[in-house]
Amino acid sequence: MLKPYLILASSLLLFCLSPEVSAQGEADFSKAIEVTAGHEELDIKNNRLLLTDNVIVKQGTLQIKADQLEAIRGQEGEEADTFIAEGQPATYQQQLADGSMIRAQADRITYFQTRQRLELTGNAEIAQGSSRSSGEIITYDLAEQKVSASGEGSENNRVTTIFKPRKKSESDNDTNNEGGN
Structure with missing residues (x-):
């Protein structure tokens, strides 16, 4: 009698744990990285590419904007693996699996493509x-x-997190009014 429920429960658990469902932007990491800028300077000897003037990095829904970007080739491959974006501020955004957006900004954003990590x-x-x-x-x-945050090096060595309350919708107001009558 419990067997159909166990099969359903295990199927739901597998669905919830599948990489396609849980990994945000997973499809982005299999796409090519496109970088555009107003100026490009390539140092072949040192495997370094410097881009300046309105730099935009795109990989699927992942997007980084900066004043300048240094792309450094990984030791194993021929393609750039580390991207160091600097700006006032440099910005990052990416669409999550649920359709919402995550946004970040800093004076310096380092994107390690292979490790799928931002600093x-x-x-x-x-x-x-x-x-x-x-x-x-x-x-x-x-x-x-x-996400890990540190205030190290800042004036007060503190991290600030702000949670904004959810805005009430009309249905919330209707529910509250019904209870008051």
Whole structure:
């Protein structure tokens, strides 16, 4: 009698734990990285590419904007693996699996493509939905969807997180009015 329910429960558990459902932006990481800028300077000897003047990095829904970007080739491959974006501020955004957006900004954003990791340093801030965290250093593991913030190096060595209350909708007001009568 319980067997059909166990099969349904295990199927739901597998669905909830599947990488396609849980990993935000997973499809983005299989796409090519496109970088555009007003100026490009390539140092072949040192495997370094410097882009300046309105730099935009795109990989699927992932987007980084900066004043300048340094792309460094990984030691194993021929393609750039580390991208260091600097700006006043440099910005990052990506659409999550649920359709919402995550946004971040800092004086410097380092994107490690292979490790799917962002390091935000200097006036760092990250926001999703109505919540926001800020600090001097924020590390965001894109694959694991984990954020770590530190106030180290800031004036007060503190991190600030703000949770905004959910706005009441008309249906909330109707429900409250019905209970009061």
